[in-house]
Amino acid sequence: MASLRLIRSWWVILAFVSGFALAMLAEDLILDSHDNRIEFSAPRIHFLSGKPLDRLRNAAEVPFDFSITLWSGTKNHIFRRSVDRFVVSYDIWEETFSVVSKVQQPGKSASHLKAPATEAWCLEQMSMDVTGLSATEPLWAHLDIRAEDEGRGPGGLFGKGNISESGISLNSLIEILSRPPPSPQAHWQLDAGPLKLEDLRNHRR
């Protein structure tokens, strides 16, 4: 009876550890190989959040710049780099997201998406051709996502908005100088590697 209890305890711990490990693994950039392409996913990254999401809910479009870099052999050798700009908007009546790729020709777009699906769609478009990459070479990947800052308009200390026919308004200058420092640009980064192409293929099988 005691051994049975011990086995059960181990089983419980194993279940916990495996679940936790899977969850931890999911924090990183996940690479998957299809034919001669590598696809990327990052289920823990939620760039449709915070200030960009506030702007989207205010019916504005928000551009996100994506960049994925793939190194092979050593971390000094960039094998390929892929960049794209996705302009996301949020339908205030349907409460769904739409997204347009600005770099790809012809421009791809998708709509009627929920937030996680929108995020996943953007990463799907970043898949990379790895023809010529040795299956046994170590490779590393880095994902960088940046939300474009909200335009400050023709402002600045002596911008057009603060000068008129009556001159420079000191009240406006006081207001500008009293502002808290601008919040840093919304920015997300993830890394993966070292990995091997053959491992990605085997993992898929």
Place this chain on the structure above:
Amino acid sequence: MNPFHTPHTPKLIKTRCNPLALRVRLGKIVMKTLFLVSLCCALVWGQNPNDTAPQVQATALTEGQLNVNSRYTIESVQVIGWREKKISTHLRSALNQIVGEKLDHPHLDLLAQEIKKEIHAANVQVKVVRGSIPDQVAVTFEIPPSHELGVDLNVARFLYHSAEGWSAEGNAGTRIKGNNFTFGMVSDSDAALERFAGVRAGFERSNVGTDRLSVRFGFAAYHDQWNDATLQADAADTYRTRYIFEPQATFVLAEPLALDFGVRVSRYRLAAPLANTESSNAVVSTLRYHQRWGSDLKDVQQEGNANYSVTVATHVLASDPTYARHSVSALYRLKHAHNLLELSFLGGKIAGIAPLFDRFVLGNATTLRGWSKYALDPLGGSHVVHGSINYAYRRVQAFYDTGAVWDKPSQKQQKQSVGVGFKASAFQLAVAFPVGAGHTEPIFYGGMNF
């Protein structure tokens, strides 16, 4: 058959009553729960995007469209918050024009900048929410409260001119129940023959029974300093101090035509050692026309500005000098994309003998910019004609000025100047050269709002 007397029921009762069986069962429940919890963690945290692949439906975006909301129609626009009532009718009209249009968020941001600029707000926020019926949206421009000092402080203008030195003006103003009160300090060596430095105070009410009529009272006290060239030409007409009181009214005849009328009472103490204080009291009137076509939001903008002013100093008002001063000025401005073209004209004539502050001057930061006014005519003239062409591409500008200032026809000499510089917003920095002067001594100037 009684459903409560099934064969399982007694067994269940029996199991519950057995402590060992109860522990085994509880253990199973706990294990299953833990397994399910860990599995849920794995599924929630570790979900593969491929497992929840976006269901891409028929796209709502047309080609070239970036914002899915641009298919919605704006049903209403409102401005709320600080100084909302100060927005001009021109801008309100531009705001109202977007009602019925499709939503264009960048255009809304431009309008917010226009509001910010016009009322000196620190920030204007655009809010877009669902409208009262589907496929329509309501737009609100919110002006958050500013650091309200109760007083507007402005650096109205400043200028450095290589032949004249520094000029600057600062104002403070406040508004109490529709009445504007202003107070300012000035030291100006550009506008007139002399440098006048002192204080200004004013009161203005922009609505006297009707929006068409406004009244204002202005007071100024100046101390005057003269250039050697003027003193050598005729020191007897110069003065040390000057006080001005100007009660005036403006009546809008028909938009965009308005008429200013009133009187100007000036008392000045002549510089000569035993000279008395003199008065120049005059009826003043100006007919003004100002029209704009397009707005800052459009590629092509045009602006026309024309004034005719008459100043009549007469013994009826106990004026020492008697004269009539007429002047006409006009400005046409055309802006297309990054190109800006400005054409300006000034003409004037004085009948009688006017004090130096009312005589015409050329050769400063706005007229015959390559010349010094002290070299052209240190006493000013009773006749003037002047024209300018300015062209600017982005921030680079080039200009050509021509004109003449004279008292007697025999003294009339047309002068010309050319120059180049930089112009950004109200700031300007330029160098100008006289044409046909026999020398190429350039004039430098730079500043704001002159």
